[in-house]
Every structure is written in structure tokens, then in C-alpha cells.
Amino acid sequence: MAKFCADCGAEIKDGQDVCLGCGKVLNKTTANSNIVDISKEDKAANTGFILGLVSLIAWLIPLFGYPVTICGIVYSSKGLKSTSKKTKAIIGLVFSIIFLIFTLSNSILGVIEALNAA
Ligand SMILES: [Zn+2]
Numbered sequence: 001m002a003k004f005c006a007d008c009g010a011e012i013k014d015g016q017d018v019c020l021g022c023g024k025v026l027n028k029t030t031a032n033s034n035i036v037d038i039s040k041e042d043k044a045a046n047t048g049f050i051l052g053l054v055s056l057i058a059w060l061i062p063l064f065g066y067p068v069t070i071c072g073i074v075y076s077s078k079g080l081k082s083t084s085k086k087t088k089a090i091i092g093l094v095f096s097i098i099f100l101i102f103t104l105s106n107s108i109l110g111v112i113e114a115l116n117a118a
Contacts, residue, residue, distance in 0.1 A: 041082035045085035051076075069097075
């Protein structure tokens with residue numbers, strides 16, 4: 001996304017603090033702060049959604065199931081604040097919670113089986 005200096009019209013690159021055209025110090029905190037927040041939440045919603053899908057398989061192995069589902073819950077919860085990706089965040093959250101329960105049951109069953117075998 002190209003931005004331009006309001007004073008001299010020179011192009012401003014991402015992460016640039018001072019305009020190379022006129023030396024104006026650019027204000028990073030005002031206009032862009034809302035956009036950055038929304039995209040962070042969108043990213044969290046997407047990550048939560050993907051982790052939710054991965055948890056469909058990951059719960060079979062507790063070693064993967066716990067980190068995937070717990071991260072899925074964390075990211076999806078953050079993603080719930082996103083306006084455009086809220087549905088994905090909800091799906092990610094529901095899947096992560098369901099498969100965290102599956103992971104728990106799976107590891108409990110594993111312990112019971114191990115005790116029976118002993
Ligand atoms: Zn300038």
C-alpha cells in the first residue's frame with residue numbers, strides 16, 4: 001500500500017519515520033492505528049481458524065493436540081474482535097474447544113489403557 005507525504009507528495013515506504021522529500025517527521029500513532037489493530041485481529045482470526053482445522057487431526061496425538069488446540073483458542077479469542085473475520089474466529093474457537101476435549105479424553109484413555117496393560 002503506497003502512501004504519500006501530505007506536505008510534499010513524496011512516496012512514504014512502510015516503516016519510514018521521516019519523509020525523504022521534505023524531512024517532515026511522520027505521525028505513526030494517529031490515522032493508521034485503527035487499521036493496524038483490525039488487521040492484527042483479522043490475522044488472529046485466520047490463525048485461529050487454521051489451527052481449528054489442524055486440530056481435526058492433531059487431537060489424535062496429545063503431543064500435538066494440546067499446543068494446537070490451546071493456541072487455537074488463544075488466537076480465535078483475539079480474532080473475535082475482528083469485524084470481517086469474526087465467523088472464522090468463531091469456527092476456530094468452537095473446533096479448538098471441541099478438539100481440546102477430544103485431546104484430553106484421548107490422553108486419559110491412553111493412561112487407562114496403559115494401566116490395564118500393566
Ligand atoms: Zn514530504
